Amino acid sequence: MKTKYLLGLFLLLIIQCSYSQADDSILYNYRLKISEDNIRVVEVEAEMTIQEPYLEMNRWGIPPEIEKGWAKFVDVKSILDDTGKPINYTWNNVLQRWDLKTSKNSKIKIKYHVRLEHDNYNWDAAGGIDGRPTVWNEDTLFWVTKALFIYCYGDDSPKKARISFDVPKNWKISTAWTKVADKEFVAENIDVLDNNLLVIGNQVEKIIKVDNMSIFLVTPKSFAYQMDLLNTTLKEILPIYQDVFSELPNTNYLICVSENDIEDGEAYKNSFHQMFKNKNLKYRKIVWANTFAHEMFHYWTGLIYNKDFASNYWFSEGFTDYYSSLALIRSNIVSEQDYLKKLAFQFSRFHSSQRLMRNRVSLVKAGEEKINNWHLIYGGGATMAFILDVEIRSRTNGVKTLDDFMKKLYFDFGKNNKPFDINDQIHVLNYLTNSDFNPIFKKYIHGTDSILEMIFSTCEKAGIIVAQYQSEFYLTPKEDLEKKNIYNAIIGN
Numbered sequence: 001m002k003t004k005y006l007l008g009l010f011l012l013l014i015i016q017c018s019y020s021q022a023d024d025s026i027l028y029n030y031r032l033k034i035s036e037d038n039i040r041v042v043e044v045e046a047e048m049t050i051q052e053p054y055l056e057m058n059r060w061g062i063p064p065e066i067e068k069g070w071a072k073f074v075d076v077k078s079i080l081d082d083t084g085k086p087i088n089y090t091w092n093n094v095l096q097r098w099d100l101k102t103s104k105n106s107k108i109k110i111k112y113h114v115r116l117e118h119d120n121y122n123w124d125a126a127g128g129i130d131g132r133p134t135v136w137n138e139d140t141l142f143w144v145t146k147a148l149f150i151y152c153y154g155d156d157s158p159k160k161a162r163i164s165f166d167v168p169k170n171w172k173i174s175t176a177w178t179k180v181a182d183k184e185f186v187a188e189n190i191d192v193l194d195n196n197l198l199v200i201g202n203q204v205e206k207i208i209k210v211d212n213m214s215i216f217l218v219t220p221k222s223f224a225y226q227m228d229l230l231n232t233t234l235k236e237i238l239p240i241y242q243d244v245f246s247e248l249p250n251t252n253y254l255i256c257v258s259e260n261d262i263e264d265g266e267a268y269k270n271s272f273h274q275m276f277k278n279k280n281l282k283y284r285k286i287v288w289a290n291t292f293a294h295e296m297f298h299y300w301t302g303l304i305y306n307k308d309f310a311s312n313y314w315f316s317e318g319f320t321d322y323y324s325s326l327a328l329i330r331s332n333i334v335s336e337q338d339y340l341k342k343l344a345f346q347f348s349r350f351h352s353s354q355r356l357m358r359n360r361v362s363l364v365k366a367g368e369e370k371i372n373n374w375h376l377i378y379g380g381g382a383t384m385a386f387i388l389d390v391e392i393r394s395r396t397n398g399v400k401t402l403d404d405f406m407k408k409l410y411f412d413f414g415k416n417n418k419p420f421d422i423n424d425q426i427h428v429l430n431y432l433t434n435s436d437f438n439p440i441f442k443k444y445i446h447g448t449d450s451i452l453e454m455i456f457s458t459c460e461k462a463g464i465i466v467a468q469y470q471s472e473f474y475l476t477p478k479e480d481l482e483k484k485n486i487y488n489a490i491i492g493n
């Protein structure tokens, strides 16, 4: 009896400890207020413990010519210590942050306003207007969360944040953060907090559950009639990715889709935004469904990350594009003819970039100038994904595939939040195939050898006939009545 009682008390203590621990782990508390009569201003009140005596915002996703970055649109009203005394602060233009006259690990309270005026600015240098906060249909706010949060990132330890909203009663909050109460959410760390999308207002939201994944599909009211098409497409694509990685993650994910004169997409930690030209969608699937599948695949290529971001674009963008078009052919969203055209475009992008560059750069180096080297990075990366896929299959007699490579990177690195480097990729390939992939990396990924002969020999191995003239590539599958060649295995025939 006594033992039981003690055990009970012990358990109670454990529960209380873990409860208070969970509560203590929240270092940032934000309350966001938006009024119906002035929807372009967000009034923020925040309490936080800052490891270092400064406050900052995200540095990415904003055109470099906008002085002060995201802070340009922020008016700090007050910063107080935990006794309510004002803390002096100054904007540090060199380090792009607010320096505070306070000590390390201070508890502070800050009030600030964020003005939604970003849509008065040209966003091309930051990747386009799909990543720019704006207002949909005059009653719905589309926010990139980088614009909203001030914090001190401090060391690499994960820091949780709680975000609550004071908005008109009938407004909806669409987010990938974990909901803990009505209009109250928790973000696991700063990256989840400030590298995501947030839609507030009168949007249309559909919740889709596939395996472990909960997806919030969100559109402005004016585009809601396309919801069924998007829902169907998503449900066709996700099982393909589930096959590649052997599971879908236990996570929330937010997909925002809007209408525009241009088509583009931008992915964040657990969310992406895609803009559609709302014309002949049925005949242009190879373009919009590919972008849709591409941005979705970035969930994984974002999770499997290399600390040296720029040198990894050939993988993070190229492999993403390879898998998005594979998802479309494996799920029969597009015809085989369209798939082959797309693959031929990737070959052409790689080969032409190599041919036309005065000072040829490698795929690894190309990322240093992502916008200028777009064709080389995307086309080169996708071509290398195809080459590696065929190599793995041919060296293992079809026992292993590029899917196994992706799966291993996902389980060994992505899920453990451990960055990889290019040698880890070679190591995984060597391990899977019991062979040496160093020469291929040396020639075409670190090096600048012409890819043309490699495209011919790889297609030959896969069972594709190539007709090529200058930048033109035409691909024809060899007759394979039993559909047993590598090409047929890749597209899932």
Ligand SMILES: [Zn+2]
Pocket (backbone or CB within 6 Å): 294, 295, 298, 316, 317, 320
């Ligand atoms: Zn991308």
